[in-house]
Amino acid sequence: MEKCRASSRIVIIGAGVSGIAAATRLLQNNFHNVQILEAENRIGGRINTVYFGDNVIDLGAQWCHGKQQNCVYDMVKDMGILHETGDYYSPIKRVRSNKEVIPHELATKIHDIAVKSMPSGPHPVVGSFGTHLAQAYWRRIESELPELDRTVASESLNTFAKHESSIIGADNLFEVSVREHIEYHECDGDKLLHWGTKGYRRFLRLLMHVSEDSPEELGLLEGRVQLAKKVTKIELACPRKVILRCEDGDYFEADHVICTVSLGVLQEQHEKLFTPPLPAAKVNAIRGLTLGTVNKLYLEYGKQPLPDGWVGFFCLWLEQDLTELRKTEHSWVEGITGVHMITCQPRMLMAWVNGPHGRHMENLSDEKVLEGLQWLFRKFLTFEIPPPQRFVRSKWFSNPNFRGSWSHRPTKADERKTGPWDLESPVLGEDGHLGLLFAGEASSRNYFSTVHGALEAGYREADRLIGHYTSCSAKA
Ligand SMILES: Cc1cc2nc3c(=O)[nH]c(=O)nc-3n(C[C@H](O)[C@H](O)[C@H](O)COP(=O)(O)OP(=O)(O)OC[C@H]3O[C@@H](n4cnc5c(N)ncnc54)[C@H](O)[C@@H]3O)c2cc1C
Known part of the structure; x- marks a missing residue:
């Protein structure tokens, strides 16, 4: 005998944005027995706004990426x-590890060539993003900027x-499917819409x-989140x-469970977590x-340490400097x-550190991370940045x-x-139960990788x- 919406017991695993969205929509549609179980001692998951500096910072999601078809x-x-943030990245200076600043006009030309070299649909549909980017970039440099020093x-x-x-x-672009890049839907409009002094928690x-x-x-959700x-x-x-x-020995029974844990948790836990084991297609998606990992570093100073005319710098490594760096702590x-x-x-x-380096950084003490940052500042800049x-x-x-941080x-x-379609599909009980x-x-x-996704x-x-309960009551 199928239950009705009001009495059906729904448990959602995870109080990130996905779990919260599911819970609120169910409650607004006459499901009364909805609860969320959350492993952390806070809600939000990969949205984590904390007080810092003059107001707040986001240790996780920070921007709403675009407007069109963005929920x-x-x-x-x-x-x-x-x-709106507007053009955030192009005023950032491109600085080489010998402290040379690439003139703005040249840096913009090179950047535009790199942007135009990114794969775009509907072709190509096989191979890696990195291979396509590199091939198209060098072709364009040859034809559009032949005088450019090849090292730069x-x-x-x-x-x-x-x-x-x-x-x-991604750890690097050679592991990224070029199809993903094409099938991911960019929402038109400013990609860096921000929440002012309130952060994503707003x-x-x-x-x-x-x-x-x-x-x-x-x-x-009052009274519904544990x-x-x-x-x-x-x-x-x-x-x-x-x-x-x-983990604490507690036990729950539900008619339906919505699992929202990250792909990383599924990868590490799925074999222990689910009985019976998940279907092969789901496991294939989890493994595939x-x-x-992308991490953020935030540094607070008495006053802004960058001189007038600077909003930041991108690091361009000379090959010999990189070889030397790799031998150091x-x-x-x-x-x-x-x-x-x-x-x-x-x-x-702020700085972003991603991939294997981002994972390595997590194991270092604050002192070691700050030492590394000071070393980087001295390597690239002609002026002094004080310790934060x-x-x-x-x-x-x-x-x-x-x-980890977000999926690709x-x-x-x-x-x-x-x-993602294999990750999305529900798993039915022996009797075909959803x-x-x-x-x-x-x-x-x-829209994987984002808050709107x-x-x-x-x-x-x-x-x-x-929908399931609508069709059940229609049949009854
Ligand atoms: C550094 C960083 C920057 C980002 N920047 C942006 C951005 O600017 N814009 C954007 O759109 N997106 C951004 N993202 C991505 C965005 O934050 C995520 O896509 C989104 O928040 C994921 O939400 P979710 O609900 O799917 O997963 P999560 O937020 O991971 O929620 C899942 C919840 O499940 C809980 N959980 C895990 N295991 C268990 C368990 N066994 N039992 C119970 N609970 C469990 C977790 O604690 C977590 O709270 C960023 C992410 C990071 C990390």
Whole structure:
């Protein structure tokens, strides 16, 4: 006998944006028995806004990427709370490791050539992003900028590729499927819409219907979120139920479970987590897709340490300097693409460090990381940057509840003929019961890696249940 919406027990694993989106949509559609189990002692997942500097910083998601067909933007577009950043990267200086600053006009020309060399649809559809980029870049340099010193051209390509890798969340562009780049849907409009002095937390609060100045934390979800509740076992049991066991010994029964944990958690845990084991297609997707590591370093000073006319710098490594760097204890700074100011935080600088270097950085002490940064500043700049007053960084990879930052489709996913669609598909119980559903950013077909992808995926699975109960009641 099928239950009705009001009595159906739904448990959502994870209080990131995907889980919160699913829960709010279900509650607004007459599902009364909805709860979220969250392993961390906070909500938000990879949205993590913390007080720092003159207001807040985001250790995770920071920007809303574009406007058109962006469900985050759609939710807030009439509220005046998202602000355009405009051209963020081109004023950032390109500096070589011998301290030479590439003249702005030349740097812009090279950058434009690199941008035009990025693969675009519908062809090519096989191979790696890195191979396509490099081939097209060198062809264009030959024809459009033949007088350019080849060493500078090569250093610029390396820096551009490193920056693109950090946007995609890949260790390097040679592992990224060119198809992913084409099938990922860019939303038109400013790609760096920001939340002013409120951070991405502002959006989460709106999602839960918590008004801006309210001391409330959870709004619609009050009483429905259990923190520090790590799920360690998910059993699809007969008849028509799912049993969840938690690290602290707690036990829950549900009619339906929506699992929103990151791809990294699935990769590490799926064999222990699910009984019976997940279907082969799902396991193929879990193994075939990749969760990259991108970390942020925030430095707070008494006053802005960069001189007038500087908003930041990208690092162009001379080959011999890179060879030397790799022999030192600061080798991880190779993963830093650049250092720059940030919006609404006049006294701060930030840097991104990705890939294996980002993972290595997580294991170093704060002192060692700061030593590395000071070393980098001295290597590239002709002026002194003092030690910061305060420093904070993210460590997304070493946290077992994330194991990385955001997902992408590598070439190995093409070889395995898999993608987010296999992560998305629900797992049915023995009796065909819609027991286990999957959301989370990595399951979004066209917007993976983003908050709007995670939001859309949470809504998608809530709608699946809403649809299921609509068709059940129509049949009854
Ligand atoms: C550094 C960084 C910068 C980013 N910048 C942007 C940006 O500017 N714009 C953008 O659109 N996107 C950005 N992203 C990506 C974006 O943050 C994510 O795509 C999105 O937040 C993912 O949401 P989610 O709900 O799918 O997953 P998560 O936020 O990971 O939520 C899953 C939740 O599940 C919990 N969990 C895990 N295991 C268990 C378990 N066993 N039991 C119970 N709970 C569990 C986790 O603690 C987590 O809270 C960034 C991410 C990072 C890390």
